[in-house]
Every structure is written in C-alpha cells, then in structure tokens.
Amino acid sequence: MNPEDIKRYIRLFHEREIPKVIEREVKPSFAEGRTTAIVGPRRSGKTYLLYSLIGEDREKYVYLNFENPLLFGITGRDFPKILDAYYDLYPENVGEDIAFLLDEIQNVPGWEIGVRYLTDEGFKVAVTGSSSRLLSKEIATQLRGRSLTYTLLPLSFREFLRFKGTWIERRDLYGREIHRIKKLLDEYLRFGGFPEVVLLKDKIRILEEYLSVMITKDIIERHSIRNVALIESVIRLLLSSYAKYTSYSSIHGFLKSEFGTSKTTVLEYLKALGDSFFVFFLPRYARSEKESQRAPKKVYLVDTGFSLFSRKDVAKDMENAVFLELMRLKHYFNPLLDVYYYGGSGEKEVDFVLVESGRVVELIQVTQDLSESKDREVSALVEAGRRLGCKNLTVVTLDEEGDVEADWGKVKVVPLWKFLLEITPSAPLSALPSPEPF
Numbered sequence: 001m002n003p004e005d006i007k008r009y010i011r012l013f014h015e016r017e018i019p020k021v022i023e024r025e026v027k028p029s030f031a032e033g034r035t036t037a038i039v040g041p042r043r044s045g046k047t048y049l050l051y052s053l054i055g056e057d058r059e060k061y062v063y064l065n066f067e068n069p070l071l072f073g074i075t076g077r078d079f080p081k082i083l084d085a086y087y088d089l090y091p092e093n094v095g096e097d098i099a100f101l102l103d104e105i106q107n108v109p110g111w112e113i114g115v116r117y118l119t120d121e122g123f124k125v126a127v128t129g130s131s132s133r134l135l136s137k138e139i140a141t142q143l144r145g146r147s148l149t150y151t152l153l154p155l156s157f158r159e160f161l162r163f164k165g166t167w168i169e170r171r172d173l174y175g176r177e178i179h180r181i182k183k184l185l186d187e188y189l190r191f192g193g194f195p196e197v198v199l200l201k202d203k204i205r206i207l208e209e210y211l212s213v214m215i216t217k218d219i220i221e222r223h224s225i226r227n228v229a230l231i232e233s234v235i236r237l238l239l240s241s242y243a244k245y246t247s248y249s250s251i252h253g254f255l256k257s258e259f260g261t262s263k264t265t266v267l268e269y270l271k272a273l274g275d276s277f278f279v280f281f282l283p284r285y286a287r288s289e290k291e292s293q294r295a296p297k298k299v300y301l302v303d304t305g306f307s308l309f310s311r312k313d314v315a316k317d318m319e320n321a322v323f324l325e326l327m328r329l330k331h332y333f334n335p336l337l338d339v340y341y342y343g344g345s346g347e348k349e350v351d352f353v354l355v356e357s358g359r360v361v362e363l364i365q366v367t368q369d370l371s372e373s374k375d376r377e378v379s380a381l382v383e384a385g386r387r388l389g390c391k392n393l394t395v396v397t398l399d400e401e402g403d404v405e406a407d408w409g410k411v412k413v414v415p416l417w418k419f420l421l422e423i424t425p426s427a428p429l430s431a432l433p434s435p436e437p438f
C-alpha cells in the first residue's frame with residue numbers, strides 16, 4: 001500500500017462533484033457502533049446510496065472504491081495506515097467525527113479486521129458489496145453482530161416511475177393515467193429496473209455489458225472458476241429456465257455428457273451464481289426444512305431485462321417481476337417474511353406462498369390472462385388455501401381486476417401495475433415525497 005496513492009485518491013474524491021442521487025426506497029443511515037452494509041447486485045445503485053450518506057462537510061467523509069486499481073493490494077490490516085494518510089491530509093480533523101464509505105469491500109482481503117478497527121475507534125463506517133456472502137451469518141459473526149445490513153435490488157416499479165419523472169397520485173390510479181402506467185409497465189418488464197438502463201437510451205447494450213461484467217468479475221474471477229465453458233453453459237441454462245423449476249441434478253444431467261462434470265462442481269457453480277445475485281432459487285413450501293431443500297427450486301433472474309438474452313416471455317417476466325417485488329417487500333420492509341412456491345409434484349401449483357413467522361399469510365398466483373385459465377388458477381389457489389389455512393388469496397394478471405367468489409373465501413384479482421404500485425404496506429403512495437425534476 002502506498003500512502004501517497006491513498007492521499008491522492010481521497011483528495012480526488014473531495015474535489016469531485018457528487019452526482020445527483022434520486023431517492024430510493026432503501027434508506028440506509030449510520031448507526032452508532034455498527035457498520036452499515038449495503039449489499040446487492042452490481043449496478044443496482046449501491047455506490048449512489050453511499051453518496052446519499054454524505055453530509056455537508058465533505059472532507060469528513062472518506063470514500064474508497066476498492067474496485068479502483070489505485071487501491072489494489074490493500075488489506076484489512078492496512079486500515080490504520082489509511083487513517084494516518086487521511087490525517088496527514090486533514091490534520092485539523094483529528095478527533096473529529098469522520099465517516100468511512102468503503103465501496104465493494106469484498107475486494108479487500110481481511111476487510112473485517114479493518115472495518116472492526118475503524119468501528120472500534122469510533123468512526124462511522126458504511127460498506128457496500130456485491131457478494132451475498134456479505135449477508136451471511138459468518139460475516140455477522142466476524143463483525144460481532146455489529147452490523148446493519150440493507151439489501152438493494154434493481155428499481156421497484158414505483159422507483160422506476162420516479163426515475164422516469166412520472167409521479168402518480170393515488171387518485172390517478174383510477175383515471176386516465178392508467179394507460180400511461182401500463183405502457184411504462186411494458187417497458188419495465190421488457191428492460192427491467194437497473195437504474196442506468198431506465199435512465200439511458202441504449203438499454204440492450206447496457207444490459208449486455210452488465211451481464212458480461214457480472215459473469216467475468218463477480219462469478220468467474222471472484223470464485224476462481226476455471227471451466228469457463230461450463231459456467232457459461234450453466235448460465236445459459238438458468239437464463240432459459242427463468243420462472244421454471246430446476247435442480248442441480250437436472251442441470252448436472254444436462255451437462256455431464258458434454259463436460260463430464262461432477263455434481264459437486266455444478267453445485268459449486270450454482271452457489272457462485274446465487275452469491276453474485278445473478279439468480280435467486282425459490283424453495284418449495286414444505287413441512288420441514290429438509291424436505292424443502294430436497295425439492296426442485298424455481299429460478300428467478302435478478303432483473304427481467306436479462307431475459308432479453310434468453311427466450312423472453314411476458315408471462316414469465318410478470319412472474320419474475322412479482323418475485324422480485326416480494327424480495328423487496330422482505331428486504332426493504334418486512335424481514336420476517338419468507339417466500340416459497342407451493343406444489344409441483346402432482347399437486348396443483350401456486351406461484352408464491354408468503355409466510356410470516358411460520359404462518360402462511362398470503363397465496364399469490366400470477367397469470368397473464370385469466371379468461372382462459374380461470375378455473376384452473378382459482379381452483380389451485382383455493383385448494384392450497386384450504387390446505388394451508390389461508391384465506392388471503394390473490395391472482396395477479398396483466399389487465400384484469402375484480403373478485404372471484406369461491407367456496408373458500410374470496411379470490412382477489414389484481415392487475416400487475418396495481419399490485420406493483422400498492423404492495424408496500426409501510427409506504428402508501430400518497431405518503432411518498434414528490435420526485436425532483438430530473
């Protein structure tokens with residue numbers, strides 16, 4: 001580590017203008033004696049959220065992006081030297097309240113040691129990471145439970161509208177605005193919610209670049225994967241299986257003749273893919289954890305824009321968008337929520353089972369067009385509802401609305417745009433602040 005490089009880096013940041021940050025639904029803050037951690041996929045807006053923590057007195061905020069080559073080679077044990085370099089630059093700030101913003105911290109070997117040092121010294125510390133290992137219990141233990149973690153996903157549909165400069169008053173939901181919202185929903189399903197993709201024109205090119213960088217940096221390099229052809233095949237398989245069932249043995253079965261690969265390797269690669277937030281694996285609802293683990297999983301992509309590189313399908317994009325919204329509900333608003341799918345082997349399927357503290361609180365079925373499949377979709381929901389003792393039953397459709405009376409309570413039918421706008425219980429639309437003109 002070269003202290004002059006660090007000084008140069010710190011000063012450069014203080015001379016630079018901070019870009020305008022559009023408000024997000026995740027609102028991290030510093031918590032005394034704890035490390036604030038923002039974790040999520042590459043390009044979801046973590047760095048911008050870090051910027052939003054910067055207050056008036058810029059020089060008291062030390063921003064270090066560990067993806068910058070100037071900072072390569074730094075380890076957690078070098079952090080006292082970083083502090084010295086900072087004090088050399090700003091001796092007047094010795095003893096002041098300083099905040100450290102440490103971006104993409106997973107690139108620093110032994111980062112926990114450094115972070116613990118800074119927190120113990122009484123500094124404010126916020127870190128970001130694009131590896132879900134930063135979420136794991138292991139890390140919580142290393143920071144002695146003294147962390148506060150926020151998970152950030154690509155934009156929700158509400159945020160998407162804000163980024164588009166469209167603001168929707170609650171009353172508008174029932175007015176002529178609906179046509180505009182539906183058109184914007186088409187775009188949201190097609191290109192997804194990565195902030196830059198939403199803001200800029202060249203959407204497909206940006207998405208292509210995101211996917212390729214995610215694969216090379218967050219998957220292949222980070223996990224030292226040697227069989228690049230194999231991981232690329234696994235990725236292609238997962239892309240083509242979005243909103244479908246998969247299991248590591250079926251993927252293994254598919255690839256073993258071509259690659260002669262072992263189940264262990266496939267499992268390892270799937271873990272790497274999940275760790276990078278490229279995909280999520282939704283487990284089946286079952287009586288025991290073990291049973292749930294053994295059952296096939298459903299695959300969802302971190303962004304519906306990525307399905308452009310597979311066989312894109314509106315019905316699957318809708319299901320994927322609902323899944324991501326449920327993940328936001330869990331990570332942003334209700335940590336007690338767990339999400340599963342129901343049925344599969346012989347039993348009728350329900351897309352999502354929402355469980356809170358062990359109790360089934362809602363069943364959600366997603367279908368593009370209810371008119372053709374009403375009986376099937378409704379009867380699957382009602383049957384599952386009866387078995388699981390849950391009367392809160394919802395069908396999300398592209399365009400239909402109303403209630404369906406069934407012998408086990410009422411089934412709500414909600415169009416997707418409304419579901420995506422209204423789902424957040426703690427943030428009713430009317431209470432959200434207006435967006436800044438952009």
Ligand SMILES: Nc1ncnc2c1ncn2[C@@H]1O[C@H](COP(=O)(O)OP(=O)(O)O)[C@@H](O)[C@H]1O
Pocket residue numbers: 020021022023024040041042043044045046047048049194195196
């Ligand atoms: N809150 C925001 N307001 C405005 N633009 C944003 C915001 N969040 C992300 N962006 C845009 O998306 C890009 C990627 O965001 P960034 O914070 O760099 O993602 P990450 O750090 O997660 O990789 C930014 O360069 C910016 O163009």
Ligand SMILES: [Mg+2]
Pocket residue numbers: 046047048103104
């Ligand atoms: Mg970043």
